[in-house]
Amino acid sequence: MSQEARSQCTLEAVREAAVRIAPFAHLTPVLRSASLDRISGADLFFKAEHLQRVGAFKFRGACNAVFSLDEATSARGVVTQSSGNHGAAIALACRLRGIPATVVMPTSAPAVKRAAIADFGARIVDCEVAQHDRDRVTARVLEETGGVLIHPFDDPRVIAGQGTAALELLHQVPDLDAVIAPVSGGGLLSGTLIAAKELAPRVEVFGAEPEGAADAHASLREGRRITDLRAETICDGLRAHLSERTFGILSRRCDGILLTRDEEVLAAMRLIFERMKQVVEPSGAVALAALLRERGRFSGKRVGLVLSGGNLDLDALFAPPRGG
Amino acid sequence: MSQEARSQCTLEAVREAAVRIAPFAHLTPVLRSASLDRISGADLFFKAEHLQRVGAFKFRGACNAVFSLDEATSARGVVTQSSGNHGAAIALACRLRGIPATVVMPTSAPAVKRAAIADFGARIVDCEVAQHDRDRVTARVLEETGGVLIHPFDDPRVIAGQGTAALELLHQVPDLDAVIAPVSGGGLLSGTLIAAKELAPRVEVFGAEPEGAADAHASLREGRRITDLRAETICDGLRAHLSERTFGILSRRCDGILLTRDEEVLAAMRLIFERMKQVVEPSGAVALAALLRERGRFSGKRVGLVLSGGNLDLDALFAPPRGG
Numbered sequence: 001m002s003q004e005a006r007s008q009c010t011l012e013a014v015r016e017a018a019v020r021i022a023p024f025a026h027l028t029p030v031l032r033s034a035s036l037d038r039i040s041g042a043d044l045f046f047k048a049e050h051l052q053r054v055g056a057f058k059f060r061g062a063c064n065a066v067f068s069l070d071e072a073t074s075a076r077g078v079v080t081q082s083s084g085n086h087g088a089a090i091a092l093a094c095r096l097r098g099i100p101a102t103v104v105m106p107t108s109a110p111a112v113k114r115a116a117i118a119d120f121g122a123r124i125v126d127c128e129v130a131q132h133d134r135d136r137v138t139a140r141v142l143e144e145t146g147g148v149l150i151h152p153f154d155d156p157r158v159i160a161g162q163g164t165a166a167l168e169l170l171h172q173v174p175d176l177d178a179v180i181a182p183v184s185g186g187g188l189l190s191g192t193l194i195a196a197k198e199l200a201p202r203v204e205v206f207g208a209e210p211e212g213a214a215d216a217h218a219s220l221r222e223g224r225r226i227t228d229l230r231a232e233t234i235c236d237g238l239r240a241h242l243s244e245r246t247f248g249i250l251s252r253r254c255d256g257i258l259l260t261r262d263e264e265v266l267a268a269m270r271l272i273f274e275r276m277k278q279v280v281e282p283s284g285a286v287a288l289a290a291l292l293r294e295r296g297r298f299s300g301k302r303v304g305l306v307l308s309g310g311n312l313d314l315d316a317l318f319a320p321p322r323g324g
Numbered sequence: 325m326s327q328e329a330r331s332q333c334t335l336e337a338v339r340e341a342a343v344r345i346a347p348f349a350h351l352t353p354v355l356r357s358a359s360l361d362r363i364s365g366a367d368l369f370f371k372a373e374h375l376q377r378v379g380a381f382k383f384r385g386a387c388n389a390v391f392s393l394d395e396a397t398s399a400r401g402v403v404t405q406s407s408g409n410h411g412a413a414i415a416l417a418c419r420l421r422g423i424p425a426t427v428v429m430p431t432s433a434p435a436v437k438r439a440a441i442a443d444f445g446a447r448i449v450d451c452e453v454a455q456h457d458r459d460r461v462t463a464r465v466l467e468e469t470g471g472v473l474i475h476p477f478d479d480p481r482v483i484a485g486q487g488t489a490a491l492e493l494l495h496q497v498p499d500l501d502a503v504i505a506p507v508s509g510g511g512l513l514s515g516t517l518i519a520a521k522e523l524a525p526r527v528e529v530f531g532a533e534p535e536g537a538a539d540a541h542a543s544l545r546e547g548r549r550i551t552d553l554r555a556e557t558i559c560d561g562l563r564a565h566l567s568e569r570t571f572g573i574l575s576r577r578c579d580g581i582l583l584t585r586d587e588e589v590l591a592a593m594r595l596i597f598e599r600m601k602q603v604v605e606p607s608g609a610v611a612l613a614a615l616l617r618e619r620g621r622f623s624g625k626r627v628g629l630v631l632s633g634g635n636l637d638l639d640a641l642f643a644p645p646r647g648g
Contacts, residue, residue, distance in 0.1 A: 050601045270642045277374045277603040277634035310601035317641045318594045 008156035009249060011198035014163035014191065017064040021161060024063050024096050028052050028165070030172045031307075035275040036288070041295055043302045044288075045176065047169045050280050050310030054088040056237075057165050057188055057308050058152070062089035064161030065150045066097050074099045077147040081134050083109040083117070084237060085309055086152035091120035102147065104138045110313075153187030154243035163191025169304050170196060176203050177301040180287040182308050183207035183216045183257060184238040186246025192306070193253040207250070207257040208290035210234075210265060215241045217257040220250060234262045237283035237309060258290035265289045272307070281312045332480035333573060335522035338487035338515065341388040345485060348387050348420050352376050352489070354496045355631075359599040360612070365619055367626045368612075369500065371493045374604050374634025378412040380561075381489050381512055381632050382476070386413035388485030389474045390421050398423045401471040405458050407433040407441070408561060409633055410476035415444035426471065428462045434637075477511030478567035487515025493628050494520060500527050501625040504611040506632050507531035507540045507581060508562040510570025516630070517577040531574070531581040532614035534558075534589060539565045541581040544574060558586045561607035561633060582614035589613045596631070605636045 031046040049057035066078060077100030080090045087103045094101035101122040105114065106129040118124060127137035142149060151158065165188070166179060179196055183189040189207045196203045209216050212233035218226040225247045231239035242250065260268075265282050268289035272280050287305040291298055355370040373381035390402060401424030404414045411427045418425035425446040429438065430453040438448060451461035466473060475482065489512070490503060503520055507513040513531045520527045533540050536557035542550040549571045555563035566574065584592075589606050592613035596604050611629040615622055 055601060266642060270638060273603050273636075273638055273641070277379060279597050279601040279603055312597075314594060314597055314641075317597070317638075318590055 009159055009190065009194055009245075011194060013156065013160040014167050014195045017060070017157070017160040018164040018167055020067050021060055021063040021164060024053070024067075024093070025060055025164070026052055027168060030169065031276060031278065033276050036271060039271070040292060040298065042291070042298045042300065044291075045169070045173045045302065045304045046276070047165055047304060047306045048278070049165055050278060050284055050307050054085060054092055055309055055311045056085035056089065057162055057306065058085040058089040059092065060164050061153075061155075061158035061161035061187055061191070062086060062150065063093040063096070064164075065155060065157040066090065066093035066099070068157045069148065073148050077101060077145055079104065079138060079141050079145065079147045079149050080152070081105075081138055082152050083113050085311060087117050087122075088120060090150060091117050091122035095121045100145070100147070102141050102145065104134055104141060106134070112313075153185030153190075153240065154245055156245070159187050159190045159194070159246070159249075161191070162188040163195040165306060166192040166195040166304075167199065169306075170199050170203070173302070173304060175302060176200070176304045178204040178206065178298065179304040179306070180206045180208050180258065180291055181306040182235075182238055182283050182286040183209050183250075184213070184283070185240035186216060186242045186250055188306065188308065189216075189254065190246045190249040193249055197253050204255040205253070206255055206290070208286045209257050209259060210238055210286060211259050211261050213239050214257070214259055216250065217259055219247055220254065220257055223251070235265060235283040235286060237281065238286065258294060260286055260289040260293055264293060268292060278307065279310045279312060280307050281309045284308045284310060333483055333514065333518055333569075335518060337480065337484040338491050338519045341384070341481070341484040342488040342491055344391050345384055345387040345488060348377070348391075348417070349384055349488070350376055351492060354493065355600060355602065357600045360595060363595070364616060364622065366615070366622045366624065368615075369493070369497045369626065369628045370600070371489055371628060371630045372602070373489055374602065374608055374631050378409060378416055379633055379635045380409035380413065381486055381630065382409040382413040383416065384488050385477075385479075385482035385485035385511060385515070386410060386474065387417040387420070388488075389479060389481040390414065390417035390423070392481045393472065397472055401425060401469055403428065403462060403465050403469065403471045403473050404476070405429075405462055406476050407437050409635060411437075411441050411446075412444060414474060415441050415446035419445045424469070424471070426465050426469065428458055428465060430458070436637075477509035477514075477564065478569055480569070483511050483514045483518070483570070483573075485515070486512045487519040489630060490516040490519040490628075491523065494523050494527070497626070497628060499626060500524070500628045502528040502530065502622065503628040503630070504530045504532050504582065504615055505630040506559075506562055506607050506610040507533050507574075508537070508607070509564035510540060510566045510574055512630065512632065513540075513578065514570045514573040517573055521577050528579040529577070530579055530614070532610045533581050533583060534562055534610060535583050535585050537562050538581070538583055540574065541583055543571055544578065544581055547575070559589060559606040559610060561605060562610065582618060584610055584613040584617055588617060592616060602631065603634045603636060604631050605633045608632045608634060
């Protein structure tokens with residue numbers, strides 16, 4: 001990581017990001033649940049990023065990155081490979097700035113995801129599902145357009161943007177004992193660490209990760225980045241590996257990675273639906289699942305949890321009514 | 325309807341109910357959605373009663389009725405037949421007042437509903453599913469306990485309690501053009517009419533009803549109470565008929581009953597899940613479904629919609645993960 005890049009991963013950068021995205025992003029509420037407090041034995045404060053624009057915290061980082069571009073660069077447009085929440089976030093941020101966005105997406109991506117990204121006005125360029133073909137097509141698009149690639153997490157502007165969620169949370173709930181955020185590539189957790197550890201050093205910050213994609217846990221345990229694990233989890237937002245940049249930030253600052261099983265994630269997700277009446281995707285329930293597994297550790301504590309996203313495939317629930 | 329009963333169906337009674345339930349009920353938020361505003365062509369204000377205690381507006385009426393009882397009556401306890409939201413609401417309200425609650429429930433009722441009501445500390449008394457057996461068992465329990473029956477809607481204290489949702493909404497959003505509330509037995513709609521028409525006579529108030537249970541629509545059209553329609557709808561909260569009392573209030577004050585089909589209810593429910601990330605039951609989506617069917621009528625208007633409840637059978641969504 002260059003000195004220049006590292007210098008951007010600061011509380012100051014998070015504060016600048018907060019100002020930059022304020023006209024566009026929602027200041028999301030903090031939700032409570034007496035029922036989940038009782039079940040967990042802790043005081044829980046849910047940062048409702050499923051209510052963020054595009055339904056996920058990803059809009060914060062994408063918006064900060066897109067609005068950080070200088071005029072000349074931005075005019076050539078932004079390119080991304082993600083067909084998930086980051087892709088939608090880039091598409092919306094570019095529309096808001098009035099610049100072109102191109103999303104490179106496998107032809108096999110669900111029609112509903114293609115439609116969502118197209119609705120935000122992004123150009124979709126097809127590729128094959130294999131990573132080398134995605135990279136080949138992305139490189140071609142970058143060359144043709146002269147545009148800039150915004151990585152979903154390995155980018156200090158993205159990390160600073162994601163950190164604004166924790167910045168808000170710590171202002172909304174000043175006396176937290178701990179914060180738990182899901183970890184995948186580590187952008188959200190890195191931003192959370194930067195904001196929390198500089199603003200309120202007493203607050204413990206944990207990542208939460210499914211056992212089926214536990215590369216962050218393994219990397220911190222081994223003291224080196226582990227990238228050869230094959231992800232198998234229902235948490236489709238949590239299958240990426242840490243980058244050198246996010247591994248560095250987590251190594252220096254994170255108080256631990258909490259693990260959880262897919263069944264526990266589903267049970268936590270169901271609790272959030274039933275008790276809070278909120279729609280979250282599996283990745284959004286990982287922090288609660290991890291906390292419930294380690295009830296003793298958090299007993300009596302005031303804990304912030306990031307409900308990271310709410311973009312769920314609802315087909316199972318909304319099958320046509322039988323005989324209706 | 326007696327003069328005494330009618331005299332209680334006033335804005336004053338709703339205001340008294342608001343004071344009575346304030347220590348126990350949530351002041352629910354009003355939710356907005358830019359995306360649903362765009363789809364509907366109107367400015368929508370969703371009164372979030374799915375976030376009310378027990379997950380439905382029913383707690384307002386039950387709480388007002390239970391806390392209106394005099395000491396001697398309350399000590400003998402409350403009896404109800406409902407295994408749905410009203411039953412849970414009575415159970416919680418009685419627990420809060422520290423008095424016994426008995427819920428008469430068919431042995432065929434889902435285990436999850438029995439458990440929810442038992443969790444609130446109510447006694448469950450089994451009966452057969454046929455209405456005459458429910459009535460027989462209820463009469464026996466009333467005689468044995470000397471308790472009082474609180475009807476789910478045919479009770480001025482319940483109606484006044486339900487009216488507090490509209491009272492709050494009109495304070496939260498002072499310049500509404502219209503309010504739409506689901507109608508079943510008519511308790512919520514009656515309370516809404518009393519609050520809205522006396523507080524803000526300019527506001528139009530509509531009921532929303534599934535075509536498969538359109539007795540309110542038929543009754544207002546015929547000018548007499550129609551009670552021989554067999555309800556067939558996925559909206560399990562909307563299968564009751566109007567009582568003489570609620571028919572009288574609707575006849576005098578309601579601006580119309582909007583109809584909707586089950587497929588439209590499911591589509592509206594899906595929009596609420598997808599765009600607002602809120603969990604509502606089918607009955608809770610009926611107001612939006614009805615508005616979307618009559619887009620022209622509400623175009624450009626400021627419309628309040630009651631998201632009446634969020635207690636949904638989530639088994640379809642949370643089937644065990646395949647191979648997980």
